[in-house]
Structures are given as C-alpha cells and as structure tokens.
Amino acid sequence: MRFYGLMIVKSCMLAAILVMLHTGVTYAQGDVLPDTENCLLCHRYPNMGRYDKAGNKKIYYVNEKMFAKSVHGKLRCKSCHAGLDEIPHTNVKKVDCSSKCHIKEPSTGKEFSHENMVKKYQRSVHGADSATNPKKHPEDLPTCKYCHDNPMYRPPRDIWGKSEALSNETLARCMGCHTASQWAERFYAHFTHRMRKRRSQTEVVRLCTSCHEDQEKMARHGLESIETYKDTYHWIQVEYGVENAPDCFSCHVPLGYSAHDIRPRTDRISPINMTNRVKTCSNLGGMQSCHPGATKEFATGRVHAYGMKAQLMAAKNNKNFREEQDVTLVVERAEKDFSPEEVFHYKILKLLRLFYKLLIASIISFMLVHQVLDYMASRRHHKSH
Amino acid sequence: MTEERVISANKPNEKSDHKKRNFIRLNFNERVQHMIFLICFIILALTGFMIKLPEDIVSKFGEAKTVVFYYRGILHRIAGVTMILVSLYHVFYLLFKPAGRRWLVDMLPKLKDLHDMLGTMLYYVRLREKPPEYDRFYYKQKMEYGALIAGATLMSVTGLLLWTEQMWPKFILDIAIIVHGMEAILACLAIMVWHMYEVHLKPRKFPIDNLWITGVIDEEEMMEEFPLHYKKIMADPDLQKIFVQQEKEEVRRPRRIFARGSQ
Numbered sequence: 001m002r003f004y005g006l007m008i009v010k011s012c013m014l015a016a017i018l019v020m021l022h023t024g025v026t027y028a029q030g031d032v033l034p035d036t037e038n039c040l041l042c043h044r045y046p047n048m049g050r051y052d053k054a055g056n057k058k059i060y061y062v063n064e065k066m067f068a069k070s071v072h073g074k075l076r077c078k079s080c081h082a083g084l085d086e087i088p089h090t091n092v093k094k095v096d097c098s099s100k101c102h103i104k105e106p107s108t109g110k111e112f113s114h115e116n117m118v119k120k121y122q123r124s125v126h127g128a129d130s131a132t133n134p135k136k137h138p139e140d141l142p143t144c145k146y147c148h149d150n151p152m153y154r155p156p157r158d159i160w161g162k163s164e165a166l167s168n169e170t171l172a173r174c175m176g177c178h179t180a181s182q183w184a185e186r187f188y189a190h191f192t193h194r195m196r197k198r199r200s201q202t203e204v205v206r207l208c209t210s211c212h213e214d215q216e217k218m219a220r221h222g223l224e225s226i227e228t229y230k231d232t233y234h235w236i237q238v239e240y241g242v243e244n245a246p247d248c249f250s251c252h253v254p255l256g257y258s259a260h261d262i263r264p265r266t267d268r269i270s271p272i273n274m275t276n277r278v279k280t281c282s283n284l285g286g287m288q289s290c291h292p293g294a295t296k297e298f299a300t301g302r303v304h305a306y307g308m309k310a311q312l313m314a315a316k317n318n319k320n321f322r323e324e325q326d327v328t329l330v331v332e333r334a335e336k337d338f339s340p341e342e343v344f345h346y347k348i349l350k351l352l353r354l355f356y357k358l359l360i361a362s363i364i365s366f367m368l369v370h371q372v373l374d375y376m377a378s379r380r381h382h383k384s385h
Numbered sequence: 386m387t388e389e390r391v392i393s394a395n396k397p398n399e400k401s402d403h404k405k406r407n408f409i410r411l412n413f414n415e416r417v418q419h420m421i422f423l424i425c426f427i428i429l430a431l432t433g434f435m436i437k438l439p440e441d442i443v444s445k446f447g448e449a450k451t452v453v454f455y456y457r458g459i460l461h462r463i464a465g466v467t468m469i470l471v472s473l474y475h476v477f478y479l480l481f482k483p484a485g486r487r488w489l490v491d492m493l494p495k496l497k498d499l500h501d502m503l504g505t506m507l508y509y510v511r512l513r514e515k516p517p518e519y520d521r522f523y524y525k526q527k528m529e530y531g532a533l534i535a536g537a538t539l540m541s542v543t544g545l546l547l548w549t550e551q552m553w554p555k556f557i558l559d560i561a562i563i564v565h566g567m568e569a570i571l572a573c574l575a576i577m578v579w580h581m582y583e584v585h586l587k588p589r590k591f592p593i594d595n596l597w598i599t600g601v602i603d604e605e606e607m608m609e610e611f612p613l614h615y616k617k618i619m620a621d622p623d624l625q626k627i628f629v630q631q632e633k634e635e636v637r638r639p640r641r642i643f644a645r646g647s648q
Contacts (some may be wrong), residue, residue, distance in 0.1 A: 036410015051522075082475055128645075153535055200536050216405075233436070236436045236455070239440060240443060240450045240451060240453070240454035241445050241450055241451045241454075242451060242455075243451070247557035281551075291550070291551045292551075293551045293552070294551045295551060295552060297554035297555070298550065298551045298552070298553060298554060298555060300555070300560075301554060301556060301558070301559070302555060303555075319387075345556045345559070349559055349560065349563060352560060352563050352564070353563055353567070356563065356564075356566075356571070359567075359571065360567065360570060360571045360574065363462070363571065363575065364571075364574045364578055365577065367575065367578040370579075371505075371524075371578060371579065371582050373509035373510070374509065374582075374587075375586075375587075376509070376590070377508060377509050377516075378587065378588050378590060380591070382589070383590060
C-alpha cells in the first residue's frame with residue numbers, strides 16, 4: 001500500500017515539476033498566495049478525487065485562482081486542515097471553524113478566529129453542544145458549511161455592482177491610496193458584504209425550508225414542518241419579489257439578533273417570545289417598519305404554526321392518529337406550547353373552512369343542476385314554437 | 386340561416402314599424418350602478434386571485450412581478466373602496482328614491498317565490514306544461530340579489546379588517562382571511578354559473594343580452610319571461626308611465642347590438 005502511494009506521489013511530483021516550469025510565471029504575479037506548504041503539488045490536478053465507502057464522490061482538486069478569490073483565500077491549507085503531516089493523509093481531522101487560523105486581525109493584532117460565533121451557535125437551537133444543548137439526533141443539525149457555502153465562484157464585482165451606495169465610485173475613492181486590486185477584492189468586498197443581505201429573500205426561505213419542510217426530520221426533534229409559511233401573505237410578498245418582504249429572518253432574526261443565536265420561542269431572548277412580539281412585528285428602526293402600530297393582540301397570534309401541532313392537539317384523544325406516526329415528541333412539545341384557547345381557535349377555523357367548502361359545493365352544484373334543467377327546458381320550449 | 390342573420394342585422398327598424406313597445410327593466414341610475422359594480426368586481430377578482438397563483442406561474446412574470454404586485458395591491462384597494470361606495474349608494478337608493486323603494490318592495494321574498502320555484506322545477510322535469518308566471522323579479526334573481534348583498538357585506542367587512550390588520554387580534558384576522566377567500570371563490574363561481582348563463586349562454590340571449598346597456602326588453606320577451614308583471618303594467622296606466630319606454634328613446638338606443646338569429 002505504502003509502495004503504491006509513494007509511486008503515485010513520485011509520478012505526481014514529476015508531473016507537477018513539468019507543469020510548474022510551464023506556468024511558473026503566474027506564481028510570481030502576487031494575486032495568488034505562494035503555496036509554501038506545497039499542497040498544490042498534488043491537489044492542483046482536476047481529476048484528483050475518490051469515492052468513499054458510502055459511495056459519495058469526494059473531490060480533492062483545488063483551483064488555485066478560485067481559492068485565492070474565496071473568503072479564505074489568504075489562509076494556508078493547514079490553518080483549517082489541521083494534522084496534515086502524513087502522506088497519505090490518514091490522521092486528518094475534521095475542519096473546526098472555531099480554531100485559530102493564524103491570520104492577524106489588523107485592529108488588535110491578535111490571531112483571528114470564528115470561535116465567538118461558533119460558541120454562540122452551539123448554544124442556539126441549531127447547535128449541538130452536548131452540555132448545554134443535548135440533542136437526540138445531532139447528525140440532523142446544520143453545520144457551518146450547510147449555510148456558509150463559501151461561494152468561490154461568485155465574482156467580487158457582483159458585490160458592489162448591485163447597489164448604488166456601494167458603487168464603483170466609492171470604491172474608486174479607496175483605490176486612490178489602496179492601489180492594488182487585491183485590496184478591493186479582499187477588504188472592500190469583505191466590508192461591503194456585511195452591508196447587504198447575503199441571500200435574497202427567496203434564497204433564505206429555500207435554505208431554511210431545505211430542512212424545515214422535511215416532516216420526518218422535524219418530527220424527530222419534536223418540531224412541525226413549516227410549509228404553512230407558504231400559506232401566509234408574508235410568503236406571497238417574497239414570491240413576488242417585494243422589497244424587504246418578510247422572509248424567515250425578518251421575524252426569527254430581526255434587528256439586533258444574530259442568525260447564529262436563534263433560541264426556542266420559550267426563551268425570553270427569542271424575538272418570537274410573547275414578550276418581544278410587539279417589537280418584532282413593528283420592527284421600528286429596521287430596514288422597514290412592518291406593522292408600526294402593532295397591538296399586543298395582533299402580535300401574539302400564530303403566524304404560520306397552525307399546522308401539525310394544532311392538528312395533533314385537536315386530535316389528542318384519538319389514539320389511532322398517534323400510533324400512525326412517530327410524533328410523540330411533537331405531541332410533548334405541542335402540549336407545552338399550545339394553550340387550550342389556541343386549540344379552540346384552531347378548531348373554529350377548521351370548522352369555518354369546512355363550512356365554506358360544503359356551502360360552495362352545495363350552492364354551485366344546485367346552480368349547475370338548475371341551469372342544465374333550464375337549458376333543456378328552454379330548448380324544448382323554443383323547438384315547440 | 387346565416388343569410389337571415391345578415392338581413393335582420395341590416396334592417397333593425399323593420400320590426401319597430403309594428404309599433405312595438407319596449408319595457409324598462411333597469412333605469413339609467415341602476416345601469417350605472419351595475420356598470421361600476423361590474424368593473425370593480427372584475428378588477429377585484431383578478432387582482433385578488435393573483436395571490437393564489439401557483440409559484441411557477443408567478444415566476445413567469447420575471448422581473449416585472451414586483452411592479453405587478455405593487456399595482457395589484459393598489460388596484461385591489463381602489464376597486465374595493467369604489468365597490469363599498471356603490472353598495473352604500475345602493476342602500477341609499479333603495480331607501481330614499483321612489484324607483485329604489487319600488488325595487489326594494491318588488492325584490493322582497495314572498496311566499497309566491499316558493500310556489501314559483503316548485504312550479505319551475507316541475508316544469509323542468511316535464512310534470513307541468515307551462516312555467517309559472519313571474520312577477521317583476523323571480524326567485525332566481527331574488528336569490529342572486531340576496532347573495533350579492535350578503536357577499537358584498539362580508540367581503541367589505543373582512544376586507545377592511547385585513548386592511549387595518551394591526552388593530553385586530555390574529556384570530557379575527559385568520560377568520561377574515563378564510564371568509565374573504567372562500568366568499569370570493571363562491572361569488573366568482575356563482576357569477577360564472579348563474580349570471581353568465583343568464584345573460585350570455587341562455588338560448589335566446591346568446592352571445593350577450595344587451596339589457597345591461599339599453600336597460601329594456603321588448604314586448605315579446607316581457608310577455609314570455611315576466612307575464613305577471615306585464616299584465617300588471619298593462620292594467621295600470623301609472624305603471625305604464627314608469628315601465629314602458631317612450632318612443633323617442635327607442636330610436637336613440639337600438640334594442641340589439643349583436644344580430645340575432647331568426648326566432
């Protein structure tokens with residue numbers, strides 16, 4: 001095994017040296033970090049990859065220029081991929097975003113790390129901190145990479161080309177002193193990225209629903225799936241691309257909250273906790289004041305949660321319904337979550353909907369029958385004349 | 386058949402030589418009310434059901450969808466307010482104008498309507514030779530009118546509730562959303578099934594009954610459709626002044642816009 005590995009490495013080296021001779025000029029240009037760790041010796045080949053035991057395709061190819069343009073373009077490989085000392089890489093550790101990455105934060109001169117965010121995240125509903133936040137199925141939880149897909153292929157121009165405030169004119173002022181285009185691509189892009197939404201409203205909804213619409217997965221955690229959001233007027237505005245339309249973040253991560261720190265609604269910090277609802281719905285001082293005159297009665301209602309939980313609560317005594325699905329966790333949570341008043345409301349709404357369906361069906365079918373008879377009768381009448 | 390159609394279209398005055406009387410079914414005021422209500426209804430239905438469109442159709446609007454959505458909201462509100470105003474005027478008209486009060490009295494449901502309905506059903510299933518004789522409004526029109534009043538009231542109230550959403554509890558708004566949506570479906574279906582048939586598809590009316598523009602029907606139709614009312618008018622000179630159209634007007638407003646086949 002070792003022998004073959006060495007053979008591969010050797011042949012790779014030979015090939016790499018040949019190619020390096022050919023493309024050596026580009027290395028000297030400075031927009032790409034010199035590969036001092038020599039990882040690209042092998043990882044620069046597009047065909048490099050394998051299938052793991054589960055049959056998933058793993059690509060180990062690194063496109064140097066694209067990597068240089070990505071948010072982590074200034075980092076060495078080993079800053080994140082710790083323990084890459086052996087070849088083949090048998091002792092490799094999983095990337096830990098909370099580790100220190102040996103890049104100095106310019107204002108303090110200290111080593112930079114995402115540790116703060118990661119800690120916060122582990123305490124949030126999505127985190128899997130075993131001490132504070134034990135979870136039955138930690139494998140379902142989204143990792144950093146699930147949302148931060150690190151868009152290597154997104155050209156930096158896209159960032160300041162879209163908004164007037166972040167126009168090329170502003171950039172031109174900076175470029176007066178910071179002459180290198182590298183600066184624009186790195187720092188300007190980094191700052192201005194925080195001035196706009198990372199994702200459009202539709203993309204946010206798509207990201208959240210990619211897990212939260214999965215009924216089975218949600219039931220494992222005692223949650224209900226949230227396709228009910230798409231019944232709301234909030235979603236219709238998002239669908240039509242209205243500016244500042246309310247997506248998931250508008251209510252669950254409003255002004256002053258972090259997406260990394262989403263708490264359950266029972267937590268007093270949560271923006272959808274009953275004590276914070278008026279503030280969340282009015283959203284004064286945000287990008288848009290949504291319901292500026294919101295009263296407590298308006299704000300404390302269910303926005304899109306009259307789904308499965310309410311259904312379960314209404315059918316609480318129906319044992320068959322419980323046995324059909326593995327929803328015990330959901331029922332447990334729903335019992336804490338739903339007041340009898342809300343269950344009553346749910347039942348009324350359900351009855352009302354049923355009443356209207358029956359009403360429409362009966363009235364319209366009566367009308368249709370009446371019309372057909374009338375048509376036949378008037379034809380008969382006119383024929384006889 | 387086709388030739389006859391053309392000929393009758395070219396000679397609209399041929400029949401009027403016989404001094405045929407036209408009967409007023411809708412006066413000018415009522416026609417204007419109907420026209421405004423009709424336009425509002427269509428705008429409201431189109432802009433309202435837009436938010437129920439499936440996702441893939443919405444995406445076909447492309448970049449324009451935001452603009453479309455903006456004007457959709459504004460148009461829906463303008464049409465809604467106009468419809469409420471027309472409805473309020475109609476109530477005023479019913480109570481304070483002589484023609485309106487006559488309308489109200491004739492429109493009130495009576496025991497005769499039940500008899501008429503049973504009689505008509507029997508006639509439909511050939512258990513009766515002739516349909517019952519209708520007065521000025523018959524049971525179907527009364528039902529439609531009642532449904533219109535109930536529907537307009539519910540739609541106005543729930544619409545205003547949704548417009549001023551932040552003042553109300555969410556539960557009230559949930560009810561309003563259901564009622565507004567379901568009532569809209571009911572109203573549109575009812576209009577399509579009954580009213581459209583009545584004025585467009587009914588054998589003698591195709592392609593369109595011009596009553597909504599001219600406001601009159603001819604004597605033949607009057608005798609056939611509302612025989613009791615016809616008899617009442619012919620027996621009472623006062624009613625004749627109101628319901629029989631004067632000669633002058635007849636020249637100005639032709640009875641039919643579209644040519645109709647021979648009868």
